[in-house]
Amino acid sequence: MRADARRNRERILKAARQVFAEEGAAAQMEPIARRAGVGVGTLYRNFPTRRALIGAMRAEWTAERAANLEQALATADPWVAITEYVHRSAEAMSRDAGLREVFPDLPAKETTPEAEAEFRDRLSVLIRRAHDAGVLRPEVSAETYNGMMVGLGAAITAGTDWRLAAEILLAGLRATDPLSPAARTR
Amino acid sequence: MRADARRNRERILKAARQVFAEEGAAAQMEPIARRAGVGVGTLYRNFPTRRALIGAMRAEWTAERAANLEQALATADPWVAITEYVHRSAEAMSRDAGLREVFPDLPAKETTPEAEAEFRDRLSVLIRRAHDAGVLRPEVSAETYNGMMVGLGAAITAGTDWRLAAEILLAGLRATDPLSPAARTR
DNA sequence: GACTAACTGGAATCGGATTTCCGATTCCGC
DNA sequence: GCGGAATCGGAAATCCGATTCCAGTTAGTC
Numbered sequence: 001m002r003a004d005a006r007r008n009r010e011r012i013l014k015a016a017r018q019v020f021a022e023e024g025a026a027a028q029m030e031p032i033a034r035r036a037g038v039g040v041g042t043l044y045r046n047f048p049t050r051r052a053l054i055g056a057m058r059a060e061w062t063a064e065r066a067a068n069l070e071q072a073l074a075t076a077d078p079w080v081a082i083t084e085y086v087h088r089s090a091e092a093m094s095r096d097a098g099l100r101e102v103f104p105d106l107p108a109k110e111t112t113p114e115a116e117a118e119f120r121d122r123l124s125v126l127i128r129r130a131h132d133a134g135v136l137r138p139e140v141s142a143e144t145y146n147g148m149m150v151g152l153g154a155a156i157t158a159g160t161d162w163r164l165a166a167e168i169l170l171a172g173l174r175a176t177d178p179l180s181p182a183a184r185t186r
Numbered sequence: 187m188r189a190d191a192r193r194n195r196e197r198i199l200k201a202a203r204q205v206f207a208e209e210g211a212a213a214q215m216e217p218i219a220r221r222a223g224v225g226v227g228t229l230y231r232n233f234p235t236r237r238a239l240i241g242a243m244r245a246e247w248t249a250e251r252a253a254n255l256e257q258a259l260a261t262a263d264p265w266v267a268i269t270e271y272v273h274r275s276a277e278a279m280s281r282d283a284g285l286r287e288v289f290p291d292l293p294a295k296e297t298t299p300e301a302e303a304e305f306r307d308r309l310s311v312l313i314r315r316a317h318d319a320g321v322l323r324p325e326v327s328a329e330t331y332n333g334m335m336v337g338l339g340a341a342i343t344a345g346t347d348w349r350l351a352a353e354i355l356l357a358g359l360r361a362t363d364p365l366s367p368a369a370r371t372r
Numbered sequence: 373g374a375c376t377a378a379c380t381g382g383a384a385t386c387g388g389a390t391t392t393c394c395g396a397t398t399c400c401g402c
Numbered sequence: 403g404c405g406g407a408a409t410c411g412g413a414a415a416t417c418c419g420a421t422t423c424c425a426g427t428t429a430g431t432c
Contacts, residue, residue, distance in 0.1 A: 146344070147341045148354060167358075168323065236419095385421080389416105391414105393413095
């Protein structure tokens with residue numbers, strides 16, 4: 001691949017993320033190309049389809065979320081780990097409409113499976129730990145958790161303050177009686 | 187207005203609600219006309235624009251939500267009232283993708299203002315009562331509440347069981363220490 | 373039962389976004 | 403520094419759903 005081509009690919013992806021962050025799902029191709037400083041033809045050579053472009057962004061998003069998860073997992077306390085991750089995600093979503101609107105819609109299919117798998121694995125660790133410590137409402141699976149995060153994004157889009165929304169979600173997720181098992185509280 | 191025209195208008199609105207309930211925001215005009223048993227021309231005579239059709243649906247939705255609110259307000263306990271209303275809404279949203287996807291998007295402008303006002307008034311009563319009883323997290327305003335309901339809808343769209351999602355939301359909304367004021371608990 | 377204003381259906385048009393295409397330009401190995 | 407394959411840019415084609423238009427039909431009136 002020629003050097004300028006690679007450079008362009010990166011610029012396009014970066015521009016796409018900016019435009020999607022600002023416009024959400026309504027983002028259009030031509031403005032993305034313009035912001036990247038290339039013609040639409042170039043955009044389409046790199047990403048044959050709008051969906052393909054979105055897929056590429058999703059790969060990046062997933063990788064970043066996986067990184068966030070790793071950070072959160074570094075803290076020993078399982079509940080604090082969840083708190084941190086929810087906060088990080090909420091804040092990221094508050095800044096990026098793409099994350100809120102387009103990420104949840106497209107199936108994980110069209111992405112690099114590794115990033116997707118890594119994310120899933122780490123998330124399930126986060127959840128399992130919390131369950132073992134008895135601090136997470138027992139009915140909450142990784143899927144439930146993800147669904148609620150999508151909901152959090154929608155609430156933010158609807159205008160709710162992200163900190164408040166995150167706090168409410170966390171309170172709802174917490175086990176009603178975190179006493180039973182040998183659980184460290186808070 | 188001719189009798190058949192009125193009949194058609196009703197059929198169209200009914201069909202539109204069905205199609206939107208099934209397809210969500212992606213619902214198209216032609217299938218709606220087909221389901222109503224009329225041509226698109228007739229559809230457009232009654233609703234000059236897609237937005238106008240959505241506006242008419244929104245008026246109905248709002249009226250129904252206001253009715254739900256009235257029912258909920260009939261119960262004396264402020265927290266039970268909120269519980270009931272959230273449950274009713276979650277269940278309705280689980281059945282109707284339009285309620286989840288298109289209702290939140292369009293501004294309240296293009297509807298019958300009375301229904302909208304009635305809804306708002308009743309909601310603020312629901313919220314105030316709960317605050318007075320000290321059972322609702324104090325930072326939660328009517329707007330916050332609505333935003334979280336939108337989030338609830340998105341979570342349901344994402345595949346979360348509506349009962350579970352509603353339960354989590356309710357737990358999060360509840361005041362952390364419902365002891366302070368002269369509050370009836372539960 | 374005949375008249376006509378209103379209403380109907382659906383083919384045609386429109387509009388706006390994505391995607392294709394190709395002459396012009398640019399890198400890079402020699 | 404040259405040759406030409408790869409890449410570029412953006413005008414034009416395409417797509418697809420919303421909207422318009424009008425010849426034909428009908429409900430309601432006399």
